[in-house]
Amino acid sequence: MERVTPPEHAEVTDKRLLRGARTRKAVLRQAVDVASLEGLGSISFGHLALATGLSKAGIQTLFKTKESLQVATVAFARELFVDAVIRPAGSAPHGVTRLRALLDHWIVYAETPLFPGGCFRAANLAEFDSHPGPVRDALLHDQREWREVIAAELRCALEAGEIAGLDVELTAFQIDALLCAANTDLRFGDADAAGKARRIIEGLLVAPPR
Amino acid sequence: MERVTPPEHAEVTDKRLLRGARTRKAVLRQAVDVASLEGLGSISFGHLALATGLSKAGIQTLFKTKESLQVATVAFARELFVDAVIRPAGSAPHGVTRLRALLDHWIVYAETPLFPGGCFRAANLAEFDSHPGPVRDALLHDQREWREVIAAELRCALEAGEIAGLDVELTAFQIDALLCAANTDLRFGDADAAGKARRIIEGLLVAPPR
Numbered sequence: 001m002e003r004v005t006p007p008e009h010a011e012v013t014d015k016r017l018l019r020g021a022r023t024r025k026a027v028l029r030q031a032v033d034v035a036s037l038e039g040l041g042s043i044s045f046g047h048l049a050l051a052t053g054l055s056k057a058g059i060q061t062l063f064k065t066k067e068s069l070q071v072a073t074v075a076f077a078r079e080l081f082v083d084a085v086i087r088p089a090g091s092a093p094h095g096v097t098r099l100r101a102l103l104d105h106w107i108v109y110a111e112t113p114l115f116p117g118g119c120f121r122a123a124n125l126a127e128f129d130s131h132p133g134p135v136r137d138a139l140l141h142d143q144r145e146w147r148e149v150i151a152a153e154l155r156c157a158l159e160a161g162e163i164a165g166l167d168v169e170l171t172a173f174q175i176d177a178l179l180c181a182a183n184t185d186l187r188f189g190d191a192d193a194a195g196k197a198r199r200i201i202e203g204l205l206v207a208p209p210r
Numbered sequence: 211m212e213r214v215t216p217p218e219h220a221e222v223t224d225k226r227l228l229r230g231a232r233t234r235k236a237v238l239r240q241a242v243d244v245a246s247l248e249g250l251g252s253i254s255f256g257h258l259a260l261a262t263g264l265s266k267a268g269i270q271t272l273f274k275t276k277e278s279l280q281v282a283t284v285a286f287a288r289e290l291f292v293d294a295v296i297r298p299a300g301s302a303p304h305g306v307t308r309l310r311a312l313l314d315h316w317i318v319y320a321e322t323p324l325f326p327g328g329c330f331r332a333a334n335l336a337e338f339d340s341h342p343g344p345v346r347d348a349l350l351h352d353q354r355e356w357r358e359v360i361a362a363e364l365r366c367a368l369e370a371g372e373i374a375g376l377d378v379e380l381t382a383f384q385i386d387a388l389l390c391a392a393n394t395d396l397r398f399g400d401a402d403a404a405g406k407a408r409r410i411i412e413g414l415l416v417a418p419p420r
Contacts, residue, residue: 036340037340037341038251038337039249039251039337041248041249041252042251118339118340122336123336123337123339123340124336125336125394126332126333126334126335126336126337126394127248127249127333127336127337129333129394129397129398130246130247130333130397131247136398140398170406170409170410173391173395173406173410174388174410176391177387177388177390177391177392177407178384178387180387180390180391180394181383181386181387181390181391182387184335184336184339184390185383187339187340188339188346188350196380196383197387199380200380200383200384
């Protein structure tokens with residue numbers, strides 16, 4: 001015979017799950033902010049407990065190890081990035097139009113930062129690039145995914161004859177490089193940094209000769 | 211009457227200065243390695259004492275504060291960069307030839323790293339870009355100086371008619387962005403990263419139409 005959870009128990013479990021999910025979100029939101037400013041290496045259960053007012057033991061129960069907290073932080077930052085940059089561009093038609101929409105949203109994301117330290121990926125790639133492990137893998141995966149989003153639109157633009165022949169992988173690498181550099185320059189107070197990256201990228205998206 | 215230091219005293223002082231300079235260099239060499247891997251935020255008097263076998267008190271006497279140790283580390287890394295990349299290119303004639311020599315030396319610097327974590331500036335700019343203060347200023351100064359080295363050669367190349375008309379500041383920003391991105395990709399194990407940056411940069415250095 002199947003064991004059925006009595007309704008009052010189900011409700012308790014639901015509430016617990018909900019509270020767990022809320023706690024998780026509050027901790028990760030704080031962790032993303034700290035990591036964008038100080039780097040993922042700087043997040044700790046103790047500091048997050050202080051910053052969120054939650055118990056250190058409770059946070060530890062949720063995330064187990066510092067490494068799994070760091071990996072969860074990368075995944076949470078990725079979701080915020082998708083919501084801020086990739087999803088809103090999704091209504092634009094594929095190709096150059098979608099690519100420009102992605103750039104527009106990226107510039108808003110970097111100029112009025114979602115995270116106090118600016119681009120989360122840029123802030124943490126340099127810290128973890130020499131440290132093999134799951135955190136580095138997660139950051140690398142995000143970066144490759146973002147370049148692939150750019151590459152896919154370049155391919156569409158090429159196929160539709162919107163842009164002149166170019167090496168798609170090389171150009172995606174180049175666009176990502178320019179955006180990372182613009183993010184750093186923005187943090188250093190260069191208000192025109194995103195504009196510079198934008199002008200160079202526009203120069204890559206030239207229409208083919210008729 | 212002028213006070214003259216007796217010869218034996220002078221010798222003691224010389225030896226002390228020499229020892230101080232040697233200690234300083236040993237500490238800074240270690241600090242640069244740690245900072246290229248873990249970031250400048252991770253260097254500490256205690257760890258440097260352990261790593262060099264020198265006394266923590268002796269290191270503290272030399273550098274006073276952690277911040278001044280960080281600034282001295284940036285200056286030391288800059289000297290190593292000048293020796294590895296800028297000085298050896300100095301024998302090439304100004305313009306495109308010098309620019310290519312700088313790129314060749316930069317690629318050796320990034321591929322067979324002078325520092326275990328690869329490009330020192332790239333590793334630390336992202337960490338300090340949101341933290342105003344003397345360390346950030348020193349890193350920013352180095353970055354601007356490097357871009358100006360590139361810009362100066364681009365100007366020479368333009369004046370000599372070696373390359374077609376381009377925006378010098380924008381192109382220097384672009385070249386620096388590509389090298390930073392190549393450095394990150396190299397750390398992630400992409401053996402072709404420097405080659406990618408190189409191919410894109412060569413595409414910028416096209417001869418003017420005859």
